[in-house]
Amino acid sequence: MSSLVSFKDVFLEFGDQKILTGASMSIEPDERVCLIGRNGAGKSTLINIINDELVPDEGEVHTRAHLRVSKLQQALPSESNETVFDYIKGGLANLKQLIDTYNTRIEADKQDLRELQDLQHRIEEGGGWNINNQVERILTEMQLPGEKSISELSGGWRRRATLGKALISQPELLLLDEPTNHLDLSAIQWLEDKIYNFQGSILFVTHDRAFMQRLGTRTLELDRAKLRSWPGSYHKYLKDKERLEEEEQKQNALFDKKLEQEETWIRQGLKARRTRNEGRVRALKKMRDEYSQRLKPQQQVRIHIEEGELSGKKIVELYNIDFSYGDHKVIDRLSLKIQRGDRIGLIGNNGVGKSTLIKIILGEITPQSGTVKLGTNLQIASFDQLRKKLDPEKTVAQIVGDGSDYIKLHGKERHVIGYLKGFLFSPKRAMTRAGVLSGGECNRILLAKLFTQPSNLLILDEPTNDLDVETLEVLEDKLGEYNGTLIVVSHDREFLDNVISSTLVFESGNRIVANAGGYSDWLRQGKALQLDEASLKRSKSDKADIEQKRKPTKLSYKLQRELDQLPGQLEVLEKEISDLHQITSDAGFYDKDYEEVKAVMNTLADKEQQLHSLTERWAELEEMQLELVRSET
Structure with missing residues (x-):
């Protein structure tokens, strides 16, 4: 089977910046390719070339005839009164055009039967003649409210709508540009599952390493306008690249030694030059050319966090605090102690109160009830506070240096331009206005500014958005060396695992649960609670996650009977859901009558909701x- 897309010796430049230099690659059927590279390397540009939005300066770009390509837009749809139904329907614009062309041709006096047959085949491959039925199918599959307007949807549901629009044309190649940006954990997990089960090829760009590792079957690296393909998963790419770089260093050392010997020979005295071997001279020239074309090591990210004085042992104490926005309660009787050296990750969906808790700790808002006590000698640096101060008219250097050419680090002055090189800003880029920079560059400005402030309490609200993988990894290393107290809000699962030692999980019903370990540890604890009922009953030493009111000395007869019956009910539901999943996974399921498909999907959604509710109960x-067992002991 032929490649879906192929590049051959493709060149592209924007001004004096080279984006692609002699790039060659292909995308094959049924593979998921992860495209990686630094911010500004040209990843989105490459996707735009494949999507026929941009033409390269030189080279050949081939796509298979009539290839169906869909692109999941990086930006979520803006506030709009357009209904979800009409928005999804927009993904079938090409199919509608084919149907219109077919209808026009078939009414013509002279008909080209071969053309009509080709059009009919393409229409059927694209999903068929009834566009509205296809929209209803996607709405049912995605459980989207077709009658609601886009403006009524949250960020996670808008992402769901964009994916529905991208999938409705049944693409053979799906292009994803930072699909997880600004999504919460549950939305990321939903998206990841959906993409994993997609029947077709995918080219995706993301900074979410957990997303890369689960989905990628091949890694395509864009490094200083050069493309290189690495087979296998993201973790395999990291290992293979490390081995290759070690081998290249050895080969380069031997090459450089040989080049030095030849340069010494060419500089010999007059007699030696008269008798020199012209073939050797040509070989030297070739070696010089090869050396000049060698990719030199890239400038590395260098991050330094300015630490303050030692804080007191107690950082923050919250007792019985409540906070509501109108009738919507987000924090309910929370009591919490944060000690010096704690490294806490706040985990939860958007809108559950993570940023509210941070604002309470920072003193930006006051809880409606309860007390907040801060420790002594605190020096707080907050990422979210700085985000509001990014002036688009000021240059990078002006923002980081507060208008001065020098900043203080370790009590010594350092030129701001030199400092910014560690955050990958060239002198020219450091004098650029912030308003024209990319999202990743803006985040690097904020981090550069933040880390000049001496601190012993760092509060980071979504610091990883738009950062490339290399910057993320260096940031993780430096946060690991930080001796102060750390509070982090992030939806980057690997980042959380690498920098925190405990979590506060914002669950449904205003429950905030403390857990030891990172994000993966929390996931494992959740699975253990579901799978190992006996060990849960035997455990008498676990601490309660959240303070509770005193309870009766034993469960009532009614509650005990309900508890005894639940395992059997859960088992029945799980079997019913498994049977329904088997039905929906059948290749011809969505070709059935719409009402039949809708009924099955609605039943499946109801059963899954019942399972979720019963599991929580x-x-x-x-x-x-x-708790009763504990109280008796």
Whole structure:
């Protein structure tokens, strides 16, 4: 089977910046290719070339005839009164054009039967003749409210709508440009599952390494206008690249030694030059050319965090705090102690109160009830506070240096331009206005500014947005060396695992649960609670996650009976859901009558909701029973 897309010796420049130099690559059927590279390397540009939005300066770009390509836009749809139904329908514009062309041709006096047959084949491959039925199918599959306007949807549901629009044309190649940006954890997990089960090829750009590792079957690296393909997963790419770089260093050392010997020979005295071997001279010239074309090591990210004085042992104490926005309660009787050296990650969906808790700690808002006590000798640096101060009219150097050419680090003055080189800003880029920079560059400005401030309490609200992988990894290393206290809000799962030692999980019903370990540890604890009922009952030493009111000495007869019946009910539901999934995974399922498909999908959604509710109820009753066991001991 032929390649879906192929590049051969493709060149592209924007001004004096080379984006692609002699780039060659291909995308094959049924593979998921992860495109990686530094911010500004040209990843989005490459996607635009494939999507026929941009033409390269030189070279050949081939796509398979009538290839169906869909692109998931990086930006979420803006506030709009357009209904979700009409928005999804927009993904079938090409199919509608084919149908219109077919109808025009078939009404013509002279008909080209071969052309009509080709059009009919393409229409059927694209999903068929009834466009509205296809929209309804996607709405049902994605559980989207077709009658609502786009402006009524949250960010996660807008991303769901954009994916529905991209998938409705049944593409053979799906292009994803930073699909997880600004999504919460549950939305990222949903998107990841959906993409994993997509039947077709995918080329995607993301900074989410967990997303890369699960989805990627091949890695395509764009490094200083050069493309290189690496087979296998993201983790395999990292290992293979490290081995290759070690081998290249050895080969380069031997090459450089040989080149030095030849340069010494060519500089010999007059007699030696008269008798020199012209073939050797030509070989030297070739070696010089090869050396000049060698990719030199890239400038590395160098981050330094300015640490303040030692804080007191107690950082923050919250007791019984409540906070609501109108009738919407986000924090309910929370008590929490943060000690010096704690490294806490706040985990939860958008809108559950993570940023509200940070604002309470920073003193930006006051809880409606409860007390907040801050420790002594605190020097707080907050990423979110700085985000509001990014003036688009000022240059990078002006923002980071506060108008001065020098900043203080370790009590010594350092020129701001030299400091910014560590954050990958060239002298020219450091004198550029912030308003024209990319999202990743803006985040690097904020981090550069933040880390000049001496601190012993760092509060970072979504610091990883738009950062490339290299910057992320260096940031993780430096945060790991930080001796102060750290509070982080992030939806980057690997980042959380690498920098925190405990989590506060914002669950449904205003529950805020403390757990030891990182994000993956929390996931494992959740699975253990579901799978190992006996160990949960035996455990008498676990600390309660959140303070609770005193309970009766035993479960009532009614509650105990309900608890005893739940495992059997859960088992039945899981079997029913498994059977329904088997039905929907059948290749011809979505070709059936729309009402039949809708009924099955609605039943599946209802069963999954019942399972979720019963599982939460089972966990609630188990926790109540566990508390009673503890109280008796």
